[in-house]
Structure formats: structure tokens, C-alpha cells
């Protein structure tokens with residue numbers, strides 16, 4: 001059966017079939033609305049009665065509204081319906097190694113309200129307490145939760161998305177933390193927990209500019225380095241949800257000790273902390289750089305944004321550190337390309353954000369070192385969802401699970 005066809009089988013649970021059809025119809029309205037009921041029926045090969053009754057329910061639930069009339073095909077002009085993304089809202093949270101971002105968003109993942117809180121060396125239990133307290137304060141400002149569909153949390157490391165347990169996050173020193181259960185118990189709102197890079201990939205696939213790709217990789221370069229894989233249209237998670245731990249692939253057996261206990265992990269060469277420590281040691285040796293002017297001599301103000309700004313100002317120190325970072329990243333990506341043969345690799349995270357030079361350098365190295373046959377049509381592109389991608393990723397997980405928004409168009 002075609003994935004986009006409605007479900008018509010008589011066998012099985014009738015209620016389940018109705019729910020599936022309702023999801024398919026809602027998804028069709030979301031993607032193609034304003035649209036008439038007969039067009040929805042035609043697109044999904046469903047009966048007009050099934051569509052009329054499901055659309056009636058969606059209108060009652062305020063998820064869909066009527067918005068005027070369309071062109072007639074000879075008969076009566078059809079009434080058009082469209083998705084009402086502001087009828088509900090959701091809470092999206094991103095927990096990285098250095099900050100917690102929390103946002104209220106509508107059902108198209110548009111941010112209505114967003115806050116960022118730095119993590120001040122919190123680790124283990126204290127991170128979880130901080131997470132719960134921040135949610136509580138944020139929800140108090142939001143007001144009524146009657147229209148809240150739920151909370152979605154994304155974080156680095158290995159996450160069991162089915163149970164909502166953070167299995168292993170070496171940066172935050174979390175091991176088998178039952179985050180979904182904790183959040184649901186405290187706030188009585190349905191909660192999802194997933195790996196951040198998986199979430200960004202899903203967001204690009206469902207809400208961004210990468211909807212038509214079936215084989216792609218998302219590489220995120222920020223506090224850490226992660227990757228997510230879309231293989232034949234589905235996210236590949238591995239046996240325990242640990243697939244894509246790109247940052248902990250080994251690049252140098254004689255290299256630096258990593259937070260995870262191993263030696264020479266790629267993340268220690270390609271991440272903001274790696275760049276930051278190179279910058280500091282060069283500045284300490286008296287290397288000239290426009291960065292010192294950008295932060296007015298205060299090194300505590302150096303962040304990824306300042307680094308990117310120095311690149312646009314063609315600062316020689318920033319460029320040399322970027323080139324070194326890009327060469328390590330490209331070496332890792334050559335491995336990924338040979339293992340997975342993607343059509344496109346999306347680069348995201350605060351180091352890749354609005355950083356054309358990084359993408360250009362990686363493209364150069366990759367086309368030089370990977371098999372030509374694997375790179376001739378390979379696209380390397382920046383993320384299409386901008387700075388909000390962290391919370392939009394969280395929203396994509398919730399929307400996918402709640403409304404079964406389709407992965408393939």
C-alpha cells in the first residue's frame with residue numbers, strides 16, 4: 001500500500017483505523033490546505049464519508065477551520081479547510097552541555113516565547129533539578145495549560161526515546177535518568193525525550209527544506225559533536241539508541257583524553273570547547289587577533305558568535321583555527337560518507353550556524369579525500385531552520401508522535 005493512501009482494511013481495530021485516517025487527513029490539510037474535502041478524499045483514496053466525518057471531528061477539536069470556497073468543477077463551489085496551528089501549543093526544551101533553552105511554540109513549531117538559561121557547571125542530579133525548576137517557572141508564566149499538547153525535551157548523548165530515559169550523557173554526567181517519568185509526574189503533561197541531533201534531522205525532514213531527501217546525515221557542531229542518520233526515509237537509531245555518536249569516534253589513539261573516558265575522540269578536535277581552548281592558548285602566547293577588540297579585552301566574553309564574527313572580519317587567528325577544525329571534521333565526514341553514502345549532509349550547531357567558510361573548507365577537503373563517485377552529487381548544506389532549530393527539533397519530535405506528521409512527501 002502506498003504510504004499516503006488512507007487505511008481501508010476491514011480487519012483490525014476500527015478505532016485505530018479511524019485514528020490513523022484522522023492523522024492522515026490532518027497531515028494532508030496541514031501540507032496542502034486550504035483544501036476541499038473531495039480533494040482530501042482523492043489524494044488519500046478515502047471515501048467522502050470517512051473524510052467528512054474526520055474533518056467534522058477536527059473542526060470540533062479546533063485543529064482545522066473552514067476558510068471560504070474554492071473553484072467549482074461544474075457543481076457547487078467546495079468549502080476549503082485549513083490547519084489551525086495556533087489552536088494548541090507545546091513546550092520544547094533543548095538541554096545542551098552548557099545551556100537549557102525552553103520555548104512555547106504553536107503546532108507549526110513557531111516560537112511564541114523563548115528563554116535560554118546557562119548551565120553553571122551543574123551535573124548529574126542537579127541538572128535534573130534545574131530542568132524541573134525551569135519548566136515550573138516557565139509554565140507559571142505561560143498561564144493556562146488547557147491547550148498544551150505536551151513537553152518535548154532533546155539532549156545530547158544516548159537516549160532511549162521509547163521510554164524517555166537518558167541512558168548516557170557524559171558531559172552532564174547523567175546515566176539512566178528517567179526524565180520522561182519525572183516530568184510527567186510533576187506536571188501531568190505528556191512528555192517526550194529524544195537525542196538532539198535526531199530531533200534536528202527530523203525537524204529538517206518534516207518542517208525544513210529537506211523534505212524530499214531519503215538518505216541524509218545531520219552533523220551538529222556545538223558544545224559537542226553529534227550526527228544523525230536518515231536511511232531510506234527512516235531515522236536509524238541502532239540497537240540501544242546509540243547510533244550517530246560521531247563525536248566519540250576515534251581520530252587519534254595518542255590524542256587527548258575525552259569526557260567519555262576514551263582517548264582521541266573527534267569531539268575534542270571539533271567542537272566549541274576545542275576551538276575555545278585553541279583560541280585562549282594562542283591569545284595567551286600573544287597572537288594578534290581582532291577577537292580581543294570584539295570583546296573589549298574581556299576573554300570571558302568570547303563565545304561561538306564572537307568567533308564567527310571574527311571569521312567574517314577575516315581574522316587570521318580565527319581562520320587558521322577554523323581551517324584546522326574543518327580538516328578534522330572533514331576527516332570524520334569522509335568516514336561517514338564511505339559508510340553511509342548520503343545524498344546530503346546538513347551542518348548545524350552554533351559553530352556551523354551562518355558559517356559559509358566552514359562549509360566551504362569541509363567541502364574542499366571532502367571532495368579531495370572521499371571517493372569521487374560518492375561525492376559528485378553530494379550536497380553539503382547549512383541547517384534551514386536557523387537559530388531556533390534546537391527547540392524546533394524538540395517540537396518536531398512531539399508533532400511526529402502526536403499527529404504522525406508524515407516523513408515522506
Ligand SMILES: [Zn+2]
Pocket residue numbers: 247248258259260261262265267
Ligand atoms: Zn569520547
